[in-house]
Amino acid sequence: MSEIEITDVAMRFRSRHREVTALERISLTVPDGQFACIVGPSGCGKSTLLMIAAGLITPTEGEVLVDGKPTFEPGADRGMVFQSYSLYPWLSVRRNIEFGPEIKKVRPAERSKTSSELIHLMKLDGFADAYPKALSGGMKQRAAIARALAGDPEVLLMDEPFGALDAQTRQIMQELLTDIWQRYRKTVLFVTHDIDEAIFLGDVIYVMTSRPGRIRTTLAVDIPRPRTFDTLTGPRFAELRNQVVGVIHEESLKAVESELARA
C-alpha cells in the first residue's frame, strides 16, 4: 500500500511589489499502483506541484502525505525523474543506477543484482560500464528511470521525463514505461504538457489551469491495458483527446484575455 495525497496545497511567491499565487488549493490523491498524469499549459505550476510532492519545495499551505503520514523533507520513498536526465557524469551507468542502494548501504552483491536486472529491463545491455557521455538522450533517460527504480520508491514522480526527446524516441519510451509500470506497479505521478502522452500513459488525468494553478478537470482514462501503439488510433483516444484539448484551449484563451485586460 503506497499512496500519495496532496491536500490543500497552495504556493505563493512574494515579489517586491505583489504576491503571486502559483498554486491555489490543490488536492489530489493517487492511490496505490495508479498512474496519474498532470497536464497543463507551460507556466501553470505543474512542475512546482511535483517538487512539492517530492518535498524539495515547502508549500505555503497544505501538506503532502505518503501512506497517510505527512512528509516535510525529500526522501527515498518518493523517487524523482527530471527532464534533464541529470545522471552523474563521473559514474558509469551501473554506478549511477546503484547510487540509491549504495547510500542505503545495501550489500554490493545485492546492489549489482538489482542494477543488472534494471540494465536488462531498460535495454541498456552492453552499456553498464559506459559513462553517460556515451549514451543517447533516450538511453540517458532510461538510465535515469532505472536509477529511480533502483531506489525502490513508494511513489515515482516524473517531471516531463520525455520532453527533451524526439517524437520517435518518445513513443518508444512511453511504451517501455508502461511495460515497466505494469511490472513494478509503482504509484506514479507524471507531469507533461503532451496530451497524447498523458492519455497513453495515465489511468487518470488532471488538467491544470494557469495563474493561479488549479486543477480544472479530472478525467478517468478508460482505455483498457495493455495499451499499444494501436491505442493511439482508436476512437476512444480521439474522444478523450478532444475533451482535454477543449479544456486547455478554453483556459489558454482565458489567459490571453486576462493578459490583454491587464495591458
Next chain:
Amino acid sequence: MSRVRAARVAPAPSAVGPRRRRGFIRTYLTPKQAIPARARLILAVGSFVFVVGTWWLLASLVQNALFVPSPYQVVVTWWDMMVNLGFYNDVGWSAFRIIAGFLLAAVAAVPLGLLMGSFEAVRSFFNPPINAIRYMPASAFIPLLILLQGLGEDEKITIIWIGVFFQLVLMVMDIAHRVPDEMLNVAYTLGASRWTVFYKVFLPATFPEVVDALRITMGWAWTYLIVAELVAAEHGIGSFILIAERYLRADRIIAAIITIGILGLITDTLFSLVHRRAFPYVEKVRA
C-alpha cells in the same frame, strides 16, 4: 602573458566522403569546418618555423648582436647560462616560489570557493571584500610587503598568493554555483542526507572544472613571481633578467624569457594530462 587557453577543442572528425577534390576556398575557408589532419600538422610546424624564421631574418638585417641576437646565439647563451652561470639554480628558486605560493593559494581558495558557491551565507560574507581586492593589482602590494616582510622568500610567496588566491576563489565559487540543482535534488529523492549530497554529488561535480581553474591561475602565478623578482630578489629568473639588463645582455634576457615559456608549457601539459587521466568522463567540447 597569462597562459589562458581556449577550452580544449577536440578536432572534428573529417568526413570520409567521395574522393572528389574540393576547392581550396571550400576546404579552408568554411567557418568551423575541419581541415585535413596533415594540413593541421603542417600549419602547426609552419607557425613555429615562421616565428623563428622572422626572428632570424630580423637579426641578420639589423646586424646588432648586442640588442637583437639571432636564435642560434640565444641557444648558445642558454647553454652557457646553464653550464657556467648556474641558471638552473635560479630556475630552481623560481620554481620553489611558484609551487609554494600556488599551493598555499590553492589550498585556501578551493575550499573557500566551494563553500561560497554552495552556501549563500558564506558567499554574502566573503564576496564583497574578495571582489574588491581582486581589482587591486598584486604587484601594487610589493612595496608594502617589502616593508612588512622584508626581501625574503615569504614576501615573494605572499605576492603569488595574493595574485592567485583572489582570482581562484571567485572562479571556484562560480564553478560551484553552476552545479545543476537537479543533480542534487535527484540525490535527495534517493534518500541522501545533506552531507552525502555534499561529498558524493556536489564535490565530484566540481572537480574537473576546478582543475581547469588551477591550470589557468598557474599561468598568472608566473607573472606575479617574475614581477616580484624583478623588483627585488637575490635569486630567481626575474633577478637573473634584471642583472642581464645591467650588463646589456639581451641574449640572456631572451633565453630566460623563453625558459619561462617552456616551463609554462610543461606545467600546462601536465595539468592537461592529469585532467584527461582523472576525468575521462568529461564530454569534450566539439569543434
